[in-house]
Amino acid sequence: MNSAKCRAIFETLREVNPTPTTELEYSSPFELLIAVLLSAQATDVGVNKATRLLFPVAHSPQQILALGEAGLIDYIKTIGLYKTKAKHVMETCRILVEKYDGKVPPVREALESLPGVGRKTANVVLNVAFGQPTIAVDTHIFRVSNRTGLAPGKNPDAVEQKLLKVVPKEFLHDAHHWLILHGRYVCKARKPECWHCAIEPLCEFKEKTPAPKQ
Incomplete structure (x- = not known):
């Protein structure tokens, strides 16, 4: 895909959604980190239901x-893989207290050293909590990037x-959110909804799906 088309895609996505953000609910870098940890193989909706009670x-x-692992599990047991996630959260909290004075470090290497935190989770926290121009490639972004020919x-x-x-520099900060939301609600895995896609004229996907018959 040429640079002009790439820029046009992000200009269009910005026009549709000028201020994109994560759908996870949080009020601090720490809450965001925990929410992202809990969101692996789970929906944002499911995580938000649990953290509305936990936070x-x-x-x-x-x-x-202070809650303890058993106490934490009471709040997150509706989320998939909750036992493993509880262990990771508890160990992460212990490290944050012992090494970082209870604060979330705005540094990739430090984040990726925390239990259960991989590159994708670190990218989300760096981008959303600290404003760094990172892109966390989840299944939605991976699909959209390949299907459209963007990356x-x-x-x-x-x-x-x-x-x-x-991605042009001016769009790097928000690119993560635009692509994830586009994949979640328009460029869906089983059947992309090309008939109401804002970037359809720019997309290089050959098997465009027609609008369903009324």
């Missing part, structure tokens, strides 16, 4: 440690590196 009671590493790649890392090269 008013425990919104710091110290408070979650094709065989794995998430390859797609991420290509996006960082082709």
